[in-house]
Amino acid sequence: MNKPKVCVLLAAGINRDYDAVYAFEKAGAHVERVHVNTLASCEKTLKEYQILMFPGGFSFGDDIASGKILANKLKYKLLEQIIEFISDGKLIFGVCNGFQVMVKLGLLPGFDGDYRSQLTTLTFNDSGKFEDRWVYLKVNTNSDCIFTKGIDDFLYVPVCHGEGKFFIEEKEVLDRIISNNQVVIQYCDGEGNFAGYPFNPNGSVNNIAGVSDETGRVFGMMPHPEDFIRITHHPRWTRGDLPEKGSGLKFFLNAVEYARENILSD
Known part of the structure; x- marks a missing residue:
């Protein structure tokens, strides 16, 4: 079985x-793992891949604003490649700094x-501090987002x-993001109800934690699903009944399955 190819983008400060x-x-x-300069020099191109991943970190030290310098570099060096990548029906996923x-x-x-x-932004947490902890998320099951298909729980x-x-x-x-069902995930409390701080860790409008484009193939989120792949990643993994796999894995399984069935098969 052919494996979809994923490009995980590297730049200064990505960790x-x-x-x-x-x-x-x-x-x-x-x-x-492909450095942005490797793509900018055309030593490699995005045509080789079916999925592009913008990972988390502190690209360029979060100078000016988080993600801004890398975004500018991509705008002037790689934006046409990225737009063609989307037009070809491929997938883009960004987490944390990648979402920014x-x-x-x-x-x-x-x-x-x-x-x-640019119509939206991600800015300083209302708490005025760095938030580093686990949160609950509610999934919009009416969304067209490829990455969250089959995730019907929080x-x-x-x-x-x-x-x-x-x-x-x-x-x-x-209003348009909401009416289009482009709000894919939202912060909530442990019962699945929308609530303020600390359940909404940053003060995001409408508790928004992740959004997609209109196709559902381009998706970004602030929380880290890649940090809950194995059950031993869970902070209470020794204290109760939990599924064998971390719930974050489903985001990646969905992407790989979609790429295999809809991109590689073309």
Whole structure:
């Protein structure tokens, strides 16, 4: 069986690349860590891959704003490749700093196929501090997002960020994201109810933790599903009945299955 190829993008300050590699390999993909300069020089191209992963970390030290410098570098060096990648029906996934990069590059929300315009941002947590703990998430089962298919319950995964507040200045943009079911996951309490801090760790509008584009193939989120792949990743794994696999693995299994059935088979 052919394995989908995943490009895990590297840049200065990225530090969650091996976590992403592990998750995708567990899901059955062939994974390569590729530096942004390697793609910019055309030593490698995105045409070789079916999935592009923007991993977490602190790209370029979060200078100016989290993800902004890497987003600018991609805008002037690789944006045409990325847009072609999307047009070819392929998948893009961004986590934490990767989500910040995608938003500031303009890949999300991607209204009407516009992947160049920044309409939202991720900014400093309302708490004024770095939030590093596990949170509950509720999945929008009406979303077209490929990555969350079959996840019909709420999740428990870690967050690890200082600038995770999803913010939208224009109400029309928020209304459209909601009406399009592009809000894929939201912060909630342990009963699945939307609540404020500490359940919403950053003050995100409408408790938004992750959004997709209109196709459901381009998706970003602040929490880290790659940190809950094995059951031993769970902070209470010795204290109760838990499933054999971490709930974060499903995001990666969905991506690999989709790529195998819908991209490699073409």
